[in-house]
Amino acid sequence: MSSGSKGMACVYRYGILVIFLSWGVLSYCSIVYYHGFFVSASLLVSSSEDDYFRCESVVRNWADASSERGIKEDELTLKDILFFLHVPRTGGRTYFHCFLRKIYTSAQECPRSYDKLRFDPSKPNCRLVVTHDDYSLMSKLPKDMTSVVTILRDPVDRVFSTYEFSVEVAARFLVHPNLTSVAQMSRRIRPKSRAVSTLDIWPWKYLVPWMRGDLFARRDARELGRLRKTEEFSSPYDMEDMVMPLHEFINDPIAHDIIHNGATFQVAGLTNNSYAVESHHVRSCVRKHPELGHFVLEVAKHRLDHMLYVGLTEEHRKSATMFAKLVGAQVLSQSEALNSTFKQETSNQTEPSSSFSDSEADGLNQIEGSTNNQSDSEVPSSTHVEPARENMTVGRLMEIYETCISSLRKTQASRRTLSLKRVAPANFSKKARLSVPATILQQIQYLNSLDVELYKHAQNIFIRQEKHIMQSAEIFIQPEDLQTADCGGSYGCPPWKSLLVIALLAIVVLIMLFLSTGRRTNKVKK
Template identity: 65%
Template sequence: MDSTVKCTIPLILLGLVVNAFSVTDYEHCENVVKKWATNSLKHGSKEDKHALKDLLFFLHVPRTGGRTYFHCFLKKLYSSSLECPRSYDKLRFDPSKEKCRLLVTHDDYSISSKLPRGRTSVVTILRNPIDRVFSTYEFSVEVAARFLVHPNLTSATQMAGRLRSKNKGVSTLDIWPWKYLVPWMREDLFARRDARKTRGTSDFTSGDPYNMEDIVMPLLKYINNPIAHEIVHNGATFQIAGLTNNSYLPESHEVRHCVDKYNNLGDYVLQVAKKRLDNMLYVGLTEDHRESATMFANVVGQQVISQLVNSNAIGKGANVNNSEQGTSFSDSELDQNTNSDEKGNETTSSDDNEVNQDNMTVEKLMDTYEVCISGLRKTQTRRRIASLKRISPANFTKEVS
């Protein structure tokens, strides 16, 4: 037999084997994703989705403005005793036994598998994905920059660990996705600062805050990093589908892996996410802030008022215990330069407008919301400015919450 033919035949056979394995792998992934999607769609609620049920689950997609809804709507309606324990940290209670009425968390939709089926209403807010990516990047930088008050990364990490162990509340470093994104950015900021000190230069040529490589990780490098691919890319879709790397579903990793490997399988994930949004009590849009807030007050707020008015629980959230108030969003334990006045304002800005629980109305709720959001934004702006000073001249002028 000709030597050329002898060499060609094994190569052809090898190609057939590789192709067979490739097809088998795709078919396996397709079956995995299809099975998950079928089961997910099967569990859709057939009850009236417009009626508020016993438990309200606020699925907070990061960087959509959910902080204002939490502080300026929900805490005005629900007393602290009605909040499920340790929202934004991890599920440490049995929802079937607890009498809590409100769960607010960055957990993905998979947590609903642990909530009482048929007795839970879900609400969320969505945002233009490009704006949300920008905001996620900026917030990662902002929080990480607070650690730069320390002389080195080791000192910053140790101090944060000690403060978190003493604090009964929940740090940003405990919350998904920031528990991954902030330490990553923090390490990068210290490395770049150390490199500048070694070079002994402070001459920065770029005027683009998203591309100041000497100061902070450029946006392009950030979004192309595997960590961002895992958490930020299509983050809202995966969160609503229940497929983040923080999922309670055992099959979530394999489904996510298959979708990442074969992009066309992402259509199944999208269909599940759309169906879940359709079944929610309320879906707001960050871009239509005023209209969405008004709709929330009328659709959700009105029903909460009707449910709780007889229990005399409305409005007590305005006097919530400060140790709990500071847990979900406060990063003051990381901000060594924040003075006591600012910390006080951060705690009270959203809670100083008490509501008369005896005659609460949607109109009064909206008035309270407007006052609350104004104070909250002022506090956020002060903290943002103070944080970004530590990476000057890098500065993000397009402030998005």
């Protein structure tokens, strides 16, 4: 073999060796990289599993500590303090103005009920707490002396109403040229007013500024021509050049944190406004691991079971009647025992208003010269005329309620129309809701799956309450009802008058039959 051939063979052998070694190194590196990736993935999976088990332990321990086993016999008996847990947008405002303020005096209202920072249950004769605070407020109240009532609403309707009210209140600020003007107005008014602003109240202290900022941003964008113009017949829930579309609203992190499953978290005492120290950790775990939500749901269900009264927004008339009989009658009964105290109170006794100041909320007083209207506030005012309770009955209370809500609804409708003019043509209504695509409605239901189940549970409780009232009617019918009720009233004759009429008719029929029989007998004899 020639030297050239030997050289080529050597190069070939070394080339093969280099290729082989290179392949080995690459294979080794690949294996190391592969195993490195595998180890990292394993660590991630392991870490995720550890986090789930940690969260499950946190949520389970909270649920065990929060559960109330069994139902006490006295839970349908009104205790010394009535805590109205007001779930936003369920109609609780009408109950406060048109029921509770007719049977409780201002001196009996716990001051600043809606203002968490100033809540003071230690006030003498404090017997009524009405607030958007969640169930954790019970930690500040004497539990054995407190009865809880609440109202729930169909979750889809509640989300719609929350969206609409957020836009309505935020739109009032559009009288200002910009957000700087809003801030300046607020700084001028706040030191002069003892009223509590909507922006101090959960959840509006989060939702209104968020929506307000969005409305101003869209107005600025319209002026610069950056948004497409809304078509004439567009759905008011999808007018992106005027207001935040509904589909954006429900998918925003703020909505996930506050609105979705809000009723369940409020009844469970786990809102982002909770007094419970562990609430943040429990909420965080349920957000990361939604399957743990069933623990929260069960606690909320048990708490509803232990309440004095659970109303349904959709069953408005039945709920109101039931509230009057189940709660109102007992309050009136307690009032009779404290009648001497009531006689000493004057009609002008008031507490500092717990309502937000309308002038602060929309700036209309300074800019448009409009007058305040406390009755339309989401948060009720504490200033009111004391009703005459000496002759108050359940029937009379219902008549007062019907008159009151009629007036309140007219005021609300008028103010709503005025506010929404600022974002026209976005005009919300039940009819307009029909324009929302089914996919969005389904998404709202999915995002509020816990609230959907809690609402079903509330419906079952509502049926049980109806049966209880029917079976125990004599407990709730007061003697005064029998003495003063009038058949010409809205609720018909009392039972004893109806029976008397039936008895008289029966006697007349018997007399007529007797006379008719006598005549026939005489004819036969003749």
